[in-house]
Amino acid sequence: MAEHVDVVVIGAGVVGLAVARALALSGREVLVLESERGIGTGVSARNSEVIHGGLYYPPGSLKARFCVEGNRMLYAYCAERGIGHERCGKLVVAAHTDQIPKLEQLQRTGTTNGMTDLRMLTGEEAMAMEPELTCAAALHSPSSGIVDTHALMLSLQGDAENAGAMVVFGSPVVGGKVTDDGILLETGGDEPMSLVARLVVNSASLHAQALAKAIDGFPPELIPPSHYAKGNYFSISGRAPFSRLIYPVPEAAGLGVHLTIDMGYQARFGPDVEWVDTLDYEVDPQRADSFYAAIRTYWPALKDGALQPAYSGIRPKIQAPGEPAVDFMITGPAEHGVPGIIHLFGIESPGLTSCMAIADHVAGMARDNTR
Numbered sequence: 001m002a003e004h005v006d007v008v009v010i011g012a013g014v015v016g017l018a019v020a021r022a023l024a025l026s027g028r029e030v031l032v033l034e035s036e037r038g039i040g041t042g043v044s045a046r047n048s049e050v051i052h053g054g055l056y057y058p059p060g061s062l063k064a065r066f067c068v069e070g071n072r073m074l075y076a077y078c079a080e081r082g083i084g085h086e087r088c089g090k091l092v093v094a095a096h097t098d099q100i101p102k103l104e105q106l107q108r109t110g111t112t113n114g115m116t117d118l119r120m121l122t123g124e125e126a127m128a129m130e131p132e133l134t135c136a137a138a139l140h141s142p143s144s145g146i147v148d149t150h151a152l153m154l155s156l157q158g159d160a161e162n163a164g165a166m167v168v169f170g171s172p173v174v175g176g177k178v179t180d181d182g183i184l185l186e187t188g189g190d191e192p193m194s195l196v197a198r199l200v201v202n203s204a205s206l207h208a209q210a211l212a213k214a215i216d217g218f219p220p221e222l223i224p225p226s227h228y229a230k231g232n233y234f235s236i237s238g239r240a241p242f243s244r245l246i247y248p249v250p251e252a253a254g255l256g257v258h259l260t261i262d263m264g265y266q267a268r269f270g271p272d273v274e275w276v277d278t279l280d281y282e283v284d285p286q287r288a289d290s291f292y293a294a295i296r297t298y299w300p301a302l303k304d305g306a307l308q309p310a311y312s313g314i315r316p317k318i319q320a321p322g323e324p325a326v327d328f329m330i331t332g333p334a335e336h337g338v339p340g341i342i343h344l345f346g347i348e349s350p351g352l353t354s355c356m357a358i359a360d361h362v363a364g365m366a367r368d369n370t371r
Contacts, residue, residue: 002184002194005031007366009201010173010211012036013044014149015347016203017156018359023201024163026363031195032165033187035172035207040153043205044352046281046313048233048260048268051075051085051145052350055092055110055118056250062328064113066354066361071143073356074152083151084263090144090245091126093135095297102249103139110141117142132241134300144245148263149352156355176200178217183340199366202343206279206316212343222336224329224345227317231271232283234291234307240267246298255349257294268310269295275321276314283309318346330358332365342366 009020012034024030036042051074057063078085094100103120110118119140121129126138157167170189177184183200187193204211209226212218240261248256251273260268269291288307295302319326329345336343342365347358 002196004182004196005029006197007031007199007201008033008183008185008195008197009203011203011205011208012039012157012167012169013042013203013205014040014153014156014355015044015205015344015351015358016201017153017160018355019201019203019362020165020167021156021160021163022356022359022363023366024160024165026367028199028366030160030165031197032160032167033171033173033185034167034169035189037169039157039167040150043313043316043348044149044153046311047149047349047352048258048271049146049149049262049352050245050260051087051147052353053090053110053115053118053141053143054113054350055106055115055139055141056255057109057113057350058327059109059112062330063350063354066328066357067350068114070350070354070357074147074353075145077155077356078147078152081155083155084148085145086263087143087145088244088261090141090247091121091130091133091135092139092141092247092249093126093133093298094137094249095135097136099249100137103137106249107139115141115143130242130244130246132301133246133298135298146245146261146263147352173204173211174214176215178215178338178340183215198340200341201362201366202341203347205347206314208316208343208345208347215341218338218341219336222331223343224318225320227320228276228279229315229317230274230276230280230312231315232274232287232312233268233270233310234283234288235266235268235310236306236308240265241299241301242267248294248298257291259295259299269307270310271313279314281312281314283312285309315348316346317348328354328358330361330365332368334365334368
């Protein structure tokens with residue numbers, strides 16, 4: 001006999017936990033199903049931990065809206081809860097004068113998206129701020145920063161549970177069906193369950209499309225394609241040579257090999273873009289060869305042999321290699337016509353920055369689409 005529940009959120013990454021929190025705080029009874037043994041072991045544990053400002057995303061897109069809103073919400077939340085973070089700022093740098101028009105376009109995009117603090121710098125001004133830097137010009141984004149992602153997820157989980165939510169680990173969803181009573185879900189793991197939920201939120205990240213396909217009665221033609229873009233990171237020993245985030249101008253499918261810093265001011269470089277078919281997180285040390293050339297466009301003092309393999313992450317892309325970047329795809333009954341289910345597809349960067357804004361959006365969709 002299947003147990004009836006109000007809301008099931010599938011996936012306990014940073015976005016799933018933020019959604020569970022928002023729904024629980026709105027008065028819903030929430031059950032979070034996570035296939036792994038802990039929170040945020042996938043995409044959420046393998047990113048740059050950067051709080052983005054909103055430079056890169058087309059005006060009017062969900063990415064632009066949620067990034068700018070989420071930036072403000074995340075800083076306020078972290079400050080209120082004592083979560084490790086720093087508004088260290090970012091410099092997007094033009095290595096040569098012919099890249100300056102790209103910086104100017106980024107400034108226009110960011111300003112249109114609601115960023116009010118962007119400033120173009122000459123090369124001399126930027127290098128005065130960061131003496132190790134070499135560039136022809138830079139765009140300064142003071143609202144960019146870094147965050148302790150795991151501490152953030154623990155806080156979101158705590159808020160959700162304090163509001164009555166429950167997180168169940170080791171419970172992969174292996175199938176489902178659209179029924180007249182709700183969405184029937186079958187789980188695997190040590191203690192398989194059958195659940196009928198009034199509302200299911202699919203926040204399974206890299207597995208969101210596979211999960212949608214496993215729900216009998218959901219139209220497969222409404223499920224977008226799934227592609228994996230692996231990003232490798234390298235580190236150096238010692239303290240970071242910069243006090244701010246350093247980014248080159250964006251490239252296809254990514255933001256270029258940039259320098260980020262963690263809360264201990266250790267430097268990380270990456271990610272690159274490696275399209276893969278499987279979830280393999282090994283970092284090939286030979287990929288460092290291309291990193292040296294990319295990093296030396298803005299930090300020529302990087303020494304041979306200094307880079308060490310760090311970690312990798314995989315981004316859930318909707319577009320195939322060579323295709324233009326696409327927006328977040330968040331669909332509910334108003335979009336796909338199936339009552340009781342909301343899908344989150346392609347939640348890549350700036351998903352971390354956007355998590356609380358996405359959560360509020362999903363909570364609004366839930367209010368509008370209650371069975």
